Amino acid sequence: MINAKISVIIPCYNVGNYIDRCMASIAVQTLGVENLEIIFIDDASTDDTWERLQRWEKRFPDNVYLIRQNVNRRQGAARNVGLQYASADYIAFVDSDDWLEPDYFEQLYWPAVQYCCDVVFCGWNTDLSDSLTYFEKMRGGVGNEYFIADTEEKKKIWIKHRILGNLIMGKIIRRSIITDNQIFFPEELVYEDMYWMPLLHVYASNAYKVGKNLYHYFINNTSTLRLKNSDHHLDWITIQLMKWNDYSKRGLMEKYRNELELDALRDAALFMKMFVKWYDFPSYSVFQLEREVIQQHVSENRGKIYLKNRSKEFVYFGEALYRPMDRIMFEIFVAEARNYER
Secondary structure, eight states: OOOOSEEEEEEESSOTTTHHHHHHHHHTOTTOGGGEEEEEEEESOSSSHHHHHHHHHHHSTTTEEEEEESSOOHHHHHHHHHHHHOOSSEEEEOOTTOEEOTTHHHHHHHHHHHTTOSEEEEEEEEEOOSSOOOOSGGGOOOOOEEEEOOSHHHHHHHHHHTTTOSSSSSEEEEHHHHHHTTOOOOSSOSOHHHHHHHHHHHHOOEEEEEEEEEEEEEOOTTSGGGOTTOGGGGHHHHHHHHHHHHHHHTTOHHHHHHHHHHHHHHHHHHHHHHHHHHOSSOOHHHHHHHHHHHHHHSOHHHHHHHHTTOOHHHHHHHHHTTSOOOHHHHHHHHHHHHHHHO
16 A cells, blocks of 8 residues: 555546546646545446546556445445545545546645645636646636634634535545544435535634635536436435434534524525426425425524525525415415526
8 A cells, every 4th residue: 555645535437438537637646646545436337437447547556446336325425435445644535527637636735734734625617628628717816725713613604604615526634534523425315515514614623725726527417416307306305304413413513503503594595496496396295395304403583593694595595495385385486486596
């Protein structure tokens, strides 16, 4: 086993059209492939993903590690498997259809060492390209910034404002933060980042933001998250319930009730926004289920406090969760919400 600086965990499922681009961007990293432990987890692909991964393993036998699962258990389970094999002090999660700027790991690693950071993160941008292209003007010019949560009040600000962002991509994370605090992913579900990121905010103590766009987030219109009328979108509600139960088990509600209630309401409002887009005929029963979930955890009186002085979109969809609606009123809301989106 090499003495790597960063373990890169990459779940793969039927990404034969994209995985070479992802790995090609890693192969040219200025930090040096020799400093990376690249762990691919093939989540029971049925295309040529595994064969392509084997070719990369032959090219970089000391740095590429392949794990093949016989049953597809979604990205969260694949990431958990990768964490079991990771040995470097820092972890990076990369999606297999995304790719990186050539200096991505160098830009993130040196602040991590210099400032002894738990998390270093950068900007990202969506990319529709079918080929390996790099940012020019879109690299951004926002200044770098150091964050520290050395008091409970600062930690509350972190959680409230999601200082580290909403997504796991575009980061390197100290491995001990993950393992010591048992921050693992929900398995066999989608929207696993929603569960994971609030816990990272709770347990990380300091972070550094690199003010450049260094991560290419590929817009794949055939991906699971973009399929319409699919039951897997209801995993969002399951994730909300799992988060809440976990917060209680960890004793986090005593310290961070306001911040975590706000987070729950924000997730619920975003679910409502996406719900009317995902389904041609959104289910009234699902709407009632989401209403019940949020009202069990965030009372209407407290919800009104959290919605005060928020964005118009947050208020619009958040208030809908406290509004009694029969089926006809719900259908009117869906029609209005779609027009609101335009």
